[in-house]
Amino acid sequence: MTENVHELKLDKKQTNDNMKEKSGWVSWLFFIISIAAVFFIFRFVIGITIINGDSMSPTISDGDVFLTSDMFYTPERNDIVIFRDEDGYDVIKRIIGLPNETIAIQNGVVFVDGEPIKSEFTTGIPNDMPERTVDSGSYFLIGDNRTPGESLDSRNSDIGSISKEKIKGQAILSLLPFGLMTIIPK
Template identity: 45%
Template structure:
């Protein structure tokens, strides 16, 4: 059961989702469960892979200097200086880009994540029933 609005409009507060913890291989734009630095599980969209360069300019996310085509967001993404991910690092962000709606890699309290923090992939919503945007 989801608690919060960080993935709205894709996943809303109190949606019940089905996740896969088996055989998960990280892929860009997957919706994943992540264990944050406090041991809490959060749900985010994976947009940056190891060694990627991530920048947010004029409310657009650039991955390796190419704009990321997103049709699943809400709100305007605040600009961010270029970040180069190191080997083994990943970048996750919420679909709800309204300020203070999401703890994600732009927040120094989380920063880039590692494969060991990924707990699985969200595959579909059980309530309401439907496929999640990927």
């Protein structure tokens, strides 16, 4: 009888040891999957961008911090987007022209396919620009600070239209300044 009790205690101890070992492996597996999920989310789904410069003033200021999204994003007019320039820097601008549309600036007014667009979120008066057609699969991006020399954007012939592949994602939420915490206006 004492042998059976002793065997029962040994079996119980082995069972507890096996459960602890399995629990340890499950915890490590959960940890690794969690780290991979966080990496995936911040690499492919959302990002944090710190603004450098005043090309998007008055909408966005130098030093503002934004949450961006690049998963399942389809660019639309007036979206504020982040794109990668030729030097590898992230740049933030507003989409004004869609593929195959014509853009012109006359007397400080931006025209898309001959129609003036609303500009309540802008500052400054841009220089005139002759009519241009946006390349297929590309977008015409311009800063909200339209004062000549304040925004290096699609108005510059060296930059021109920005292909969809260069657009990293859309700015969706202001994180700093804290009081702002609003969705980006369109």
